[in-house]
Amino acid sequence: xxxxxxxxxxxxxxxxxxxxxxxxxxxxxxxxxxxxxxxxxxxxxxxxxxxxxxxxxxxxxxxxxxxxxxxxxxxxxxxxxxxxxxxxxxxxxxxxxxxxxxxxxxxxxxxxxxxxxxxxxxxxxxxxxxxxxxxxxxxxxxxxxxxxxxxxxxxxxxxxxxxxxxxxxxxxxxxxxxxxxxxxxxxxxxxxxxxxxxxxxxxxxxxxxxxxxxxxxxxxxxxxxxxxxxxxxxxxxxxxxxxxxxxxxxxxxxxxxxxxxxxxxxxxxxxxxxxxxxxxxxxxxxxxxxxxxxxxxxxxxxxxxxxx
Amino acid sequence: xxxxxxxxxxxxxxxxxxxxxxxxxxxxxxxxxxxxxxxxxxxxxxxxxxxxxxxxxxxxxxxxxxxxxxxxxxxxxxxxxxxxxxxxxxxxxxxxxxxxxxxxxxxxxxxxxxxxxxxxxxxxxxxxxxxxxxxxxxxxxxxxxxxxxxxxxxxxxxxxxxxxxxxxxxxxxxxxxxxxxxxxxxxxxxxxxxxxxxxxxxxxxxxxxxxxxxxxxxxxxxxxxxxxxxxxxxxxxxxxxxxxxxxxxxxxxxxxxxxxxxxxxxxxxxxxxxxxxxxxxxxxxxxxxxxxxxxxxxxxxxxxxxxxxxxxxxxxxxxxxxxxxxxxxxxxxxxxxxxxxxxxxxxxx
Ligand SMILES: Nc1ncnc2c1ncn2[C@@H]1O[C@H](COP(=O)(O)OP(=O)(O)O)[C@@H](O)[C@H]1O
Ligand code: SF4
Ligand SMILES: [Mg+2]
Numbered sequence: 001x002x003x004x005x006x007x008x009x010x011x012x013x014x015x016x017x018x019x020x021x022x023x024x025x026x027x028x029x030x031x032x033x034x035x036x037x038x039x040x041x042x043x044x045x046x047x048x049x050x051x052x053x054x055x056x057x058x059x060x061x062x063x064x065x066x067x068x069x070x071x072x073x074x075x076x077x078x079x080x081x082x083x084x085x086x087x088x089x090x091x092x093x094x095x096x097x098x099x100x101x102x103x104x105x106x107x108x109x110x111x112x113x114x115x116x117x118x119x120x121x122x123x124x125x126x127x128x129x130x131x132x133x134x135x136x137x138x139x140x141x142x143x144x145x146x147x148x149x150x151x152x153x154x155x156x157x158x159x160x161x162x163x164x165x166x167x168x169x170x171x172x173x174x175x176x177x178x179x180x181x182x183x184x185x186x187x188x189x190x191x192x193x194x195x196x197x198x199x200x201x202x203x204x205x206x207x208x209x210x211x212x213x214x215x216x217x218x219x220x221x222x223x224x225x226x227x228x229x230x231x232x233x234x235x236x237x238x239x240x241x242x243x244x245x246x247x248x249x250x251x252x253x254x255x256x257x258x259x260x261x262x263x264x265x266x267x268x269x270x271x272x273x274x275x276x277x278x279x280x281x282x283x284x285x286x287x288x289x290x291x292x293x294x295x296x297x298x299x300x301x302x303x304x305x306x307x308x
Numbered sequence: 309x310x311x312x313x314x315x316x317x318x319x320x321x322x323x324x325x326x327x328x329x330x331x332x333x334x335x336x337x338x339x340x341x342x343x344x345x346x347x348x349x350x351x352x353x354x355x356x357x358x359x360x361x362x363x364x365x366x367x368x369x370x371x372x373x374x375x376x377x378x379x380x381x382x383x384x385x386x387x388x389x390x391x392x393x394x395x396x397x398x399x400x401x402x403x404x405x406x407x408x409x410x411x412x413x414x415x416x417x418x419x420x421x422x423x424x425x426x427x428x429x430x431x432x433x434x435x436x437x438x439x440x441x442x443x444x445x446x447x448x449x450x451x452x453x454x455x456x457x458x459x460x461x462x463x464x465x466x467x468x469x470x471x472x473x474x475x476x477x478x479x480x481x482x483x484x485x486x487x488x489x490x491x492x493x494x495x496x497x498x499x500x501x502x503x504x505x506x507x508x509x510x511x512x513x514x515x516x517x518x519x520x521x522x523x524x525x526x527x528x529x530x531x532x533x534x535x536x537x538x539x540x541x542x543x544x545x546x547x548x549x550x551x552x553x554x555x556x557x558x559x560x561x562x563x564x565x566x567x568x569x570x571x572x573x574x575x576x577x578x579x580x581x582x583x584x585x586x587x588x589x590x591x592x593x594x595x596x597x598x599x600x601x602x603x604x605x606x607x608x609x610x611x612x613x614x615x616x617x618x619x620x621x622x623x624x625x626x627x628x629x630x631x632x633x634x635x636x637x638x639x640x641x642x643x644x645x646x647x648x649x650x651x652x653x654x655x656x657x
Pocket of ligand 1: 345347352354372373374375376377378379380381390393610
């Protein structure tokens with residue numbers, strides 16, 4: 001187990017290096033001049049332009065630029081944007097917001113999704129089952145920005161249950177509605193995944209054994225069947241959490257949330273290469289760690305999987 | 309386990325068993341049992357009027373080719389049929405005089421484990437893959453007797469030792485996949501006998517195992533039955549496996565019993581052509597090298613049962629009457645029953 005974790009951590013190094021290089025190269029290749037529009041309507045004066053280029057290593061060829069960047073990264077320095085804001089500072093402000101939003105979305109999809117899936121699975125072919133199947137299909141079919149805008153209009157504007165937009169503090173309460181919007185599609189997948197697995201597992205021999213042991217139906221389903229059915233669900237939700245920690249561009253925009261997704265989007269827009277690479281590097285690392293945690297969790301949930 | 313919890317558990321066990329007392333040693337009376345499966349292709353009549361009984365300390369072997377309805381019969385007794393598609397339109401299953409089919413479900417559930425228990429063919433898939441084996445055995449004590457975790461686990465270790473699992477104490481936390489096939493079946497047996505049931509049903513308990521392990525499991529079952537005076541129902545398609553263990557045999561064909569007899573006379577002198585065919589297909593030590601005379605043909609499709617005797621398309625003795633009139637199970641010798649129009653010919657063959 002310990003050996004396995006060390007091996008996985010070592011494997012992360014080439015992945016992070018490779019991923020950041022790809023991002024760096026793409027940003028490098030982006031068309032346009034980072035100096036454009038920096039000095040109002042006029043071109044910048046040559047002295048300023050030269051200093052700017054030197055400060056940001058813009059005169060070096062790609063491999064050199066990248067090597068310099070990696071050197072800083074290894075010391076924990078994510079660099080500075082063209083506006084002289086430290087990328088680390090910006091991420092430090094935005095990451096808690098994105099994390100809060102992701103946690104709300106994940107809890108929502110996990111609890112409501114599993115509940116819907118279980119109800120639907122144990123009442124197969126009945127009204128509740130059809131209700132879950134149809135409503136999840138609808139949710140999956142509708143794009144997030146439609147769900148988000150509708151929810152904002154209905155629950156925020158009309159009913160007034162939730163704030164319409166999120167303040168810069170982004171409190172848990174303010175993030176509740178956006179979180180549910182963000183988790184909606186995954187919730188639909190979780191419900192369906194739970195249902196499918198539950199229905200399949202209910203036919204398993206060990207469920208028949210549980211019944212033959214004289215266990216109550218609630219225990220047979222709730223302990224014996226559910227435990228097995230949730231293994232793939234937990235894997236899905238874990239991977240989804242890793243993705244959500246990368247920010248949510250659409251949801252952030254609708255509700256005016258100052259999260260990581262919007263930051264990357266803005267930075268790409270303003271061709272702020274350092275910001276893009278810095279933010280994405282962090283995302284890649286977070287995602288890899290989430291993946292590792294999911295794999296370890298998988299081994300805990302399913303004793304047949306061994307990490308030795 | 310402390311003495312107080314021990315005695316409390318014992319008292320509870322005694323009280324639970326007291327509700328069911330065999331009348332004149334009779335544990336189980338199955339009477340005119342019918343089981344239908346409602347499928348999209350129609351109604352499959354899997355069991356069509358099966359009657360038999362089981363006494364204390366007795367072992368009954370239910371024999372028959374695969375698909376003849378042995379498992380469905382066992383599952384009906386156990387109350388673990390999937391309803392739907394299964395339906396029991398007719399019949400009674402009396403345990404100690406009380407009809408299990410007429411019982412409220414909650415009362416019936418509490419008979420599973422303490423009164424009647426069952427083990428299955430494939431112990432690997434029948435054990436839950438994600439829980440330790442000790443936990444799964446201990447669950448019987450926790451759910452039925454209200455024992456706490458550590459007391460229940462101590463009971464599990466005791467049972468694992470009883471069924472001869474080496475290093476039971478050390479392996480109580482291991483998972484099913486970490487055991488061999490034979491050890492897994494022992495764990496199933498430990499779980500099934502945990503609450504000292506009056507009846508143990510074993511559905512093809514050795515079919516998935518190596519020959520040497522088969523014999524060990526059979527002798528373990530026999531030993532436990534004698535030690536606990538259980539009624540044992542042994543289901544198998546392999547007549548060779550049960551000869552040493554069974555007191556009586558009941559042979560099934562197409563959802564009906566076609567012969568019942570005590571094991572010696574049944575094996576030595578079958579009264580039904582189907583039983584005779586099954587015995588003839590057994591490999592025998594005294595006739596080495598001879599090819600086996602398997603019964604030609606296949607069992608009938610349950611959706612298209614032939615009229616008359618269900619066995620007639622495969623029966624070497626079949627004649628006109630067999631195609632029209634279904635033979636009833638009647639007493640052909642004292643204590644022996646067979647369902648064949650020409651049973652005398654078979655007996656004298
Ligand atoms: N769940 C089910 N749905 C439909 N038919 C079934 C079901 N279970 C059993 N049967 C049918 O009942 C018949 C008897 O099966 P079974 O009792 O399992 O035979 P065996 O004697 O081999 O144990 C078979 O023809 C089988 O197809
Ligand atoms: S009744 Fe006829 S067909 Fe059926 S077993 Fe007897 S002889 Fe064969
Ligand atoms: Mg069977």
